[in-house]
Amino acid sequence: MRRHFVAPSILAADFSKINDAIDLINSSEADYIHVDVMDGVFVPNLTFGMLVVEGLKKVAQKPLDVHLMIVQPEKYVEAFQKAGADIISVHYEACPHLHRVIQMIKHSGAKAGVAINPHTNVELLEDVLEDLDQVIIMSVNPGFGGQKFIYRTIPKVRKLKQMINVQNTSTLIEIDGGVGLHNAEAILQAGADILVAGSSVFKSKDPSKAISELKAIGSSKNSFV
Ligand code: DX5
Ligand code: ZN
Numbered sequence: 001m002r003r004h005f006v007a008p009s010i011l012a013a014d015f016s017k018i019n020d021a022i023d024l025i026n027s028s029e030a031d032y033i034h035v036d037v038m039d040g041v042f043v044p045n046l047t048f049g050m051l052v053v054e055g056l057k058k059v060a061q062k063p064l065d066v067h068l069m070i071v072q073p074e075k076y077v078e079a080f081q082k083a084g085a086d087i088i089s090v091h092y093e094a095c096p097h098l099h100r101v102i103q104m105i106k107h108s109g110a111k112a113g114v115a116i117n118p119h120t121n122v123e124l125l126e127d128v129l130e131d132l133d134q135v136i137i138m139s140v141n142p143g144f145g146g147q148k149f150i151y152r153t154i155p156k157v158r159k160l161k162q163m164i165n166v167q168n169t170s171t172l173i174e175i176d177g178g179v180g181l182h183n184a185e186a187i188l189q190a191g192a193d194i195l196v197a198g199s200s201v202f203k204s205k206d207p208s209k210a211i212s213e214l215k216a217i218g219s220s221k222n223s224f225v
Contacts, residue, residue, distance in 0.1 A: 129169050
């Protein structure tokens with residue numbers, strides 16, 4: 001069976017008890033900690049910057065998957081890597097010189113990812129795919145947690161998976177927004193490797209169990225391979 005990964009998004013956690021949320025992820029079956037950086041310009045919301053990432057890094061025992069929803073991300077790539085980002089993803093829509101930014105991320109020592117908004121065609125990534133460790137397919141419009149999953153993004157996962165197979169790259173497909181037990185199997189069947197889950201984990205009664213349930217999808221006999 002193909003293995004998949006779970007990346008809880010701390011955007012949905014209670015920031016007055018952020019240590020508890022990180023401890024919970026540390027001792028769970030989660031594979032990464034998804035960190036949403038928003039600048040109030042690229043997206044209509046503000047979250048946090050390098051200082052918070054640096055603080056998270058001190059307590060995190062899982063890699064930090066930092067999703068930059070900011071304009072001119074090239075200005076901050078190095079600083080986020082220094083702060084402790086293990087994977088840095090920038091938005092296609094925010095980078096007129098995408099190839100250059102990807103090289104900057106790789107040069108910094110972090111793994112490189114590109115995120116695409118729901119309306120952005122995956123084929124636009126054809127010429128940079130070989131350089132990417134991951135692609136984030138946004139399944140909501142970026143900016144907020146707790147939104148409804150846009151089902152039109154599932155065929156995009158399928159198409160991207162085909163492109164990855166054709167080019168024979170090791171790029172992972174991450175899906176971000178509105179992911180939960182109700183749709184995770186369909187997403188994984190389409191070819192996704194990493195499930196980002198904010199509300200479905202942290203707004204549930206038992207976040208640790210929610211993570212385990214997302215990890216367990218596909219492990220029964222009749223599921224996808
Ligand atoms: C949206 C963020 C997502 C968000 C996911 O802009 O990029 O990572 O935290 O949260 P849920 O799972 O609640 O949609
Ligand atoms: Zn995100």
